[in-house]
Amino acid sequence: MIYLKDITTLQVFPEKCTGCGRCIEVCPHAVLKLEDRKVLIADKDRCMECGACEKNCDFGAVSVNAGVGCAAAVINGIIRGTEPNCDCSGSSGSCC
Amino acid sequence: MKFEPINTPDKRFSPIINSKQDCGCSVPEKADSISGAASIQAPYISGYIKTATGDIPQVYTVLSRRDKWETVKARMSSFRMSFTVEPGIYAAGNPDENSDVIVTANYKMSFDTVRRELNGMNVWILVLDTNGINVWCAAGKGTFGTDELVRRISRTNLSKIVSHKNVIVPQLGAPGIDSGEVRRKSGFRVVYGPVRAKDLPLFIRNGYKCDAEMRRVRFGIADRLILTPIELRQIFAKFHYFALFVLIFFGLTTEGIIFRDSIMKGYFFLAGGILSIFAGAFFTPVFLPYIPFRAFTMKGWIAGLVLSGGAFYISGVFESYNIFLVISAMILFPLLSSYMAFQFTGASTYTSLSGVKRELKIALPFYISGLILSFIFLILYKASDWGMI
Numbered sequence: 001m002i003y004l005k006d007i008t009t010l011q012v013f014p015e016k017c018t019g020c021g022r023c024i025e026v027c028p029h030a031v032l033k034l035e036d037r038k039v040l041i042a043d044k045d046r047c048m049e050c051g052a053c054e055k056n057c058d059f060g061a062v063s064v065n066a067g068v069g070c071a072a073a074v075i076n077g078i079i080r081g082t083e084p085n086c087d088c089s090g091s092s093g094s095c096c
Numbered sequence: 097m098k099f100e101p102i103n104t105p106d107k108r109f110s111p112i113i114n115s116k117q118d119c120g121c122s123v124p125e126k127a128d129s130i131s132g133a134a135s136i137q138a139p140y141i142s143g144y145i146k147t148a149t150g151d152i153p154q155v156y157t158v159l160s161r162r163d164k165w166e167t168v169k170a171r172m173s174s175f176r177m178s179f180t181v182e183p184g185i186y187a188a189g190n191p192d193e194n195s196d197v198i199v200t201a202n203y204k205m206s207f208d209t210v211r212r213e214l215n216g217m218n219v220w221i222l223v224l225d226t227n228g229i230n231v232w233c234a235a236g237k238g239t240f241g242t243d244e245l246v247r248r249i250s251r252t253n254l255s256k257i258v259s260h261k262n263v264i265v266p267q268l269g270a271p272g273i274d275s276g277e278v279r280r281k282s283g284f285r286v287v288y289g290p291v292r293a294k295d296l297p298l299f300i301r302n303g304y305k306c307d308a309e310m311r312r313v314r315f316g317i318a319d320r321l322i323l324t325p326i327e328l329r330q331i332f333a334k335f336h337y338f339a340l341f342v343l344i345f346f347g348l349t350t351e352g353i354i355f356r357d358s359i360m361k362g363y364f365f366l367a368g369g370i371l372s373i374f375a376g377a378f379f380t381p382v383f384l385p386y387i388p389f390r391a392f393t394m395k396g397w398i399a400g401l402v403l404s405g406g407a408f409y410i411s412g413v414f415e416s417y418n419i420f421l422v423i424s425a426m427i428l429f430p431l432l433s434s435y436m437a438f439q440f441t442g443a444s445t446y447t448s449l450s451g452v453k454r455e456l457k458i459a460l461p462f463y464i465s466g467l468i469l470s471f472i473f474l475i476l477y478k479a480s481d482w483g484m485i
Contacts, residue, residue, distance in 0.1 A: 001315060001385050004451040025288050025306075026270035028313035029446065049448040050236065052270035066271065067449030068236045070442030071392075074452050084449060085237075 008047035009065035014038035017061040023053035032062070138181070139163075140211070145187045149253040154187040157215035163208050170205055172325045179204045180228035185252040186211075189218035193259040196300060198289070199245065200266065201226040201234050213293040217300070222263065224248050235272030242274045246281045255283065264289040264296075264304070267311060315445045320381045323443045327377040331436060335369070342366050345474065350482055361481075364413055365425060368404055372429040375403040376436025381443070392447070393459040396437020400430035420480060424473035431466040434459065 010031065019037030024030075032053060033042035039061050041047075051066025067073075067084055077084040139162060144151040170176035183202045188211055197220045200210045210221060224244045226234035234240035249255070249263070265273055267288045275286035290299045290310035299306055346362030347353040376396040380387060387395040405426065408414055414422055438455065441447040479485045 001446055002390065003447050004390050004454060007450045007454060008448060009450055022275070025311065026267055028268065028291060028311070030308065030312060046446070047448060048446050049450060050271045052235075052267075055273065056270055056275050058276040065450065068233075068442070069444070069447030069449050069452045071438045071440075071452055071456065072442050074449070074456055 002045050003048070003069070005045050008044050008049060009063075010041060010044060010047045010049065010053075011063045012039045012041055013061050013063070014040060016059045018059055020058075022056045022058075023062050026052040026056050028052070140181075140208075141186075145190065147257050149256045152185055152187050152220075152257070154190075155211050155221070157188050157211050157217075159208055159212050163204075167205055167208065171322060172329065176203075176205070176228075176326075178228065181207045181223060183223045183225035183248060185254065185257065186221040186223065187219075188214040188221055189216070191218045191220050193257065195219050195258065197222050197254065197258060197263045198296065199224060199263050199269065201229060201231045201240055201269075203228050203230045203234075206230050209293045210296070213296050217297060220257065222248060222252065222254065231266050232268040232271075235269045238272050240269050241272035242277050242281075245273060245278055245286075249282045249284055261285055262287050264299075266293070267291050267306075268313070313445045315384075317382065319445070320384060323440075324378050324381050327381065327436070327440060327443065328373070331373050331377055331439075335373070338369050339366060342369070345478075348478070364408075364411075364417065365421075368408070368425050368429045369432065371404050371407055372400045372432040373436055375399040375429075376433035377440065379403060380433070380437040381440050384444075391455050391458075392441050392444075393434045393438045393455050396440075397430045397434035399437065400433025401426075403433070404429040418477050418480060420473045420477035424470045424477060427466050427473065428470040431463055431470075435463065 012032070015038075017037070017039040019034055019039075021034060023039060024032050024034060028050065029043070029046040029048060031041060031043050031047045033040050047064070048069055049064050049066050051064055053062040054064050054066060070084070073084040076082075138153075139160065140155050141153045142156050143154045145154050166175070166179060170179045181202050181204050195218050198210060198214065199222045200206050202223050202225055207221070207223060214221070224234075224240055225248070226239045226244070229237070229239060231240050245263070245265070254263075255261075261284050263278075263284050264287050265275075268291055270288060273286060275288075278284060278286050287304050288306075289296060289304075290306050291313055292310070295306070295310045299310065342362045342365050343355070343358045344353060346365065347355050347358035349357060376399065380392070380396045380399045383399075384395065387398055389395055389398065408422070408425070413425075438459065441452050441455075476485070
């Protein structure tokens with residue numbers, strides 16, 4: 001299943017890539033690929049912006065504005081004037 | 097390794113810990129520094145294993161009926177909010193200093209899934225304190241994260257329990273874990289395991305390698321179906337507000353509230369409400385890939401339009417009810433369904449923050465104007481019902 005098109009904030013910087021493949025290992029939707037030992041985006045519309053690739057890249061070769069794709073989190077964030085937060089551990093009883 | 101019988105009644109405490117009261121921050125250092133959780137007595141602990149750092153609880157790798165029933169409860173109710181295990185280190189089978197270390201969250205459903213899949217193997221299970229939230233959600237929030245992993249490695253004295261320097265972290269924990277930083281701070285190397293615990297044995301047999309399929313997140317019909325009870329329950333928890341509104345609005349006459357009118361005239365509106373909840377929170381999730389459009393708000397709107405429109409058509413609502421009331425209902429119910437379906441983005445495994453923000457930006461004006469419009473038609477209906485127009 002694919003979500004909205006042309007929306008992801010995912011960016012790659014192949015010139016910084018060392019070809020270790022860590023980002024490809026952690027991606028749950030096979031969004032990234034290596035070509036000539038450099039990272040490239042293979043299927044950007046599958047990106048859910050979980051941020052695993054960026055977090056696990058030691059070389060700054062991948063960047064993404066990571067967050068949860070959860071309506072309740074976004075709406076709660078707007079109401080409270082904070083960043084999107086599903087606040088699973090809170091008393092609301094609703095969870096991602 | 098020798099088994100130790102469970103015989104520590106004085107140290108007994110409940111395995112279920114309310115995450116709201118005890119986030120783990122206030123647990124005294126010594127509770128962990130001796131060993132993982134040596135003083136825990138819980139139904140899933142079969143004995144203790146002696147190590148250089150103390151006794152480590154050994155867990156059953158076959159789930160009991162109680163474990164299974166608790167999982168059902170967690171799938172259906174707010175029970176899941178307190179469905180936790182004590183963070184620390186546990187043994188599955190008879191692990192020694194060469195055995196693998198599998199990391200998981202202290203949500204008991206996560207813990208149960210992992211220990212069940214490790215049946216027949218000898219491994220350590222390192223449970224992080226995620227406030228009782230599953231690995232993926234906790235990783236998104238950062239509680240299943242670098243700091244907690246480093247802290248738990250140190251507090252359990254992991255480097256004295258095993259002689260190697262590897263921890264197997266579930267791949268879905270990666271959004272919270274900076275593997276480079278973990279290595280620098282703890283000396284342990286993060287090896288990302290498969291997405292699903294059931295692939296763990298094969299992953300280990302294959303020399304800690306995942307095939308492409310083990311790395312992919314799926315969202316099949318069974319995955320979607322099992323999430324619907326919680327969605328429905330959360331919405332129906334607020335249904336009485338709608339029911340109360342229907343009761344009062346339809347009962348309202350020029351001579352006060354007449355409940356016979358509420359029931360006679362309002363039941364179709366109440367049924368429409370239930371139907372739109374069903375359309376958005378059950379039908380849309382289950383038939384997600386088959387409903388047109390990619391946006392959840394659109395999928396839900398279509399499901400609501402088709403289901404409520406279809407039901408009203410079959411039951412003759414269009415002919416027998418006031419036109420203003422019918423228009424109001426046909427505006428309101430698809431929008432309600434759309435909103436319910438939009439909420440399911442939180443349970444889905446492929447929606448992004450940017451996408452959800454865009455959906456909200458587009459849908460919100462429709463939600464607000466639709467609500468106002470629907471209410472205006474309700475007023476018009478009431479006015480014509482009272483013979484004013």
